[in-house]
Amino acid sequence: QVQLVESGGGLVQAGGSLRLSCAASGRTSSTYAMGWFRQAPGKEREFVATISKSGGGGRIYYADSVKGRFTISRDNAKNTVYLQMNSLKPEDTAVYYCAATNFVAAVIRVYEYAYWGQGTQVTVSS
Secondary structure: OEEEEEEEOOOEOOOOOEEEEEEEEEEEHHHEEEEEEEEOOOOOOOEEEOOOOOOOOOEEEEEEOOOOOOOEEOOOOOOOEEEOOOOOOOHOOEEEEEEEOOOOOOOHHHHHEEEEEEEEEEEEEE
């Protein structure tokens, strides 16, 4: 089993920034790509960003809605993945979930992720 714990959520004004962290523990050697998803009230969980185990080199993908504003990164030595969120908008308000998958490549669908964190609330005020 793999346990994921998110932190860093909170309340921020529009235009502000937040940095989310996700610490993985347990059988982390079995996980490869990691991702961030979000779910707003009354909406389905949606893809935000994903990063393969090796990181950069083009193996990072973003949802169009966050491209250019959010940056995903990972520190494999610390088993931690980050989501730097800049220029936040009220429509970014949601519970943000960290997820880990057994796939080598970065993937973007909810069902492709086997492990999920408990979520952290991000609220952006206008």
